[in-house]
Amino acid sequence: MPSKARNSGAVKFYNLSVEERLRVLADESGLQEGALQAFTAQGGLNVEQADHMIENVAGLHALPLGIARNFIVNGREVLVPMAIEEPSVVAGASFMAKLARPAGGFFTHADPPHMIGQMQILDTVHPQEARLRLLEQKERLLDDVREIDPLLKKLGGGPRDLQVRVIEDSPIGPFLVAHLIYDVRDAMGANAVNTAVERIAPAVEAITGGRVLLRILSNLADQRLARARCTIRLADLGFDAFTPEEVRDGIIAAWAFAAADPYRAATHNKGIMNGVDAVVLATGNDWRAVEAGGHAYAARAGRYTSLSTWGKDAEGNLIGTLEMPMAVGLVGGATKVHPTAQAALKLMGVQTAAELAQIIAAVGLAQNLAALRALATEGIQRGHMSLHARQVAIAAGAPAELVEKLAQQLVQEKTVRIDRAEEILRAWQNQ
Numbered sequence: 001m002p003s004k005a006r007n008s009g010a011v012k013f014y015n016l017s018v019e020e021r022l023r024v025l026a027d028e029s030g031l032q033e034g035a036l037q038a039f040t041a042q043g044g045l046n047v048e049q050a051d052h053m054i055e056n057v058a059g060l061h062a063l064p065l066g067i068a069r070n071f072i073v074n075g076r077e078v079l080v081p082m083a084i085e086e087p088s089v090v091a092g093a094s095f096m097a098k099l100a101r102p103a104g105g106f107f108t109h110a111d112p113p114h115m116i117g118q119m120q121i122l123d124t125v126h127p128q129e130a131r132l133r134l135l136e137q138k139e140r141l142l143d144d145v146r147e148i149d150p151l152l153k154k155l156g157g158g159p160r161d162l163q164v165r166v167i168e169d170s171p172i173g174p175f176l177v178a179h180l181i182y183d184v185r186d187a188m189g190a191n192a193v194n195t196a197v198e199r200i201a202p203a204v205e206a207i208t209g210g211r212v213l214l215r216i217l218s219n220l221a222d223q224r225l226a227r228a229r230c231t232i233r234l235a236d237l238g239f240d241a242f243t244p245e246e247v248r249d250g251i252i253a254a255w256a257f258a259a260a261d262p263y264r265a266a267t268h269n270k271g272i273m274n275g276v277d278a279v280v281l282a283t284g285n286d287w288r289a290v291e292a293g294g295h296a297y298a299a300r301a302g303r304y305t306s307l308s309t310w311g312k313d314a315e316g317n318l319i320g321t322l323e324m325p326m327a328v329g330l331v332g333g334a335t336k337v338h339p340t341a342q343a344a345l346k347l348m349g350v351q352t353a354a355e356l357a358q359i360i361a362a363v364g365l366a367q368n369l370a371a372l373r374a375l376a377t378e379g380i381q382r383g384h385m386s387l388h389a390r391q392v393a394i395a396a397g398a399p400a401e402l403v404e405k406l407a408q409q410l411v412q413e414k415t416v417r418i419d420r421a422e423e424i425l426r427a428w429q430n431q
Ligand SMILES: CC(C)(COP(=O)([O-])OP(=O)([O-])OC[C@H]1O[C@@H](n2cnc3c(N)ncnc32)[C@H](O)[C@@H]1OP(=O)([O-])[O-])[C@@H](O)C(=O)NCCC(=O)NCCSC(=O)C[C@@](C)(O)CC(=O)[O-]
Pocket: 009, 011, 012, 013, 014, 069, 086, 087, 088, 089, 090, 091, 092, 093, 094, 095, 098, 267, 268, 269, 270, 271, 272, 274, 367, 370, 371, 372, 374, 375, 380, 382, 383, 384, 387
């Protein structure tokens, strides 16, 4: 069901209580009363459910779930759930989505959900000849794979290609690698792919005369890229004493640093992953898989670099792009089991895994912009630390009724430090 969210920037959402926010979200998304119950402590994952998810369960580990506002993705208003412990990320994403709105928000698309299953083929007498034998039998092998999963076949998924290459230089000498390209539809796809490569391995051994050792999905899902772009009008970039041109050119120079230097690129991409991981996590998807894929893709040319690009268009507006592997699903893993993940998907109103992947790319790009805009102007600490101050106040032992007051005091003093927070608390208690 598509989300009916109206212009989510119209409400000062962050000034509401948690209960009021839930009511606003239900109203904006057109969901039934109670559909977002899973966002509350009473309605989320319980220990009994958790006990069936992993091993040796001893309890639950909760994270804050915030909602990024103002996102327009391909013309549609989207409310974006983000599970993250770090202050200023949700605010930064919401702010940049607001800046992107006048030029239409985010424009995204994604490749078909093609995942790669790898087979490592050892002990062939002549790897190059074995490669050709395998390619000659490609259609027969793909036909065999097609029959493994009738549901996926019915849904329009299944095998798409078999690619074979020889790795000439490895610590154990040359060997053959086959990639089964598999359309996993709305799944992340690890299980379907792993099943398929394990099933066809004996046939691969018979054809090549070799021994198939590893049969496993590759997390470098470079056949399943998600892409997002946005334009920020020059006029909307001015900020404090900084002219729009200074902000734009600062952002471009900050990106150039990441494009050219891996030490900076790691931090730059961490900023992108602040947004990406938070949505991946909120929807019950495997963030290790997305992280591994993203960083491997960033190093694909043999040198680790930025996942995004920033530049200017003919009118001088700022333009940003992000392209990265996005292996996320709507059906498998924890997405179907975790009640909060189910509610998060409903709130976004996504129908396909590809649609979810595109929203995640948009959030990654917005998050990158938030960090670059702050870094290239006032620095990261003012915006970040003023929101971080509440966490420092809690860590210093402030009771709930004093958290906000203490945080404000720390920000005012420009000393967001736990020792100072403890000192202030002691002074208040002795009054
Ligand atoms: C934090 C802001 C947004 C403040 O920015 P500001 O200028 O103080 O904000 P504002 O009060 O003018 O409000 C502007 C908009 O921000 C949002 N906003 C504002 N306050 C809130 C709030 N309390 N709760 C929710 N949303 C908030 C909201 O959308 C609001 O619009 P409105 O709704 O009022 O029309 C800005 O300073 C910012 O974007 N900073 C960067 C945040 C960031 O990148 N955090 C990541 C943590 S640092 C890191 O891990 C990565 C890094 C930095 O190393 C990556 C890298 O190096 O590239």
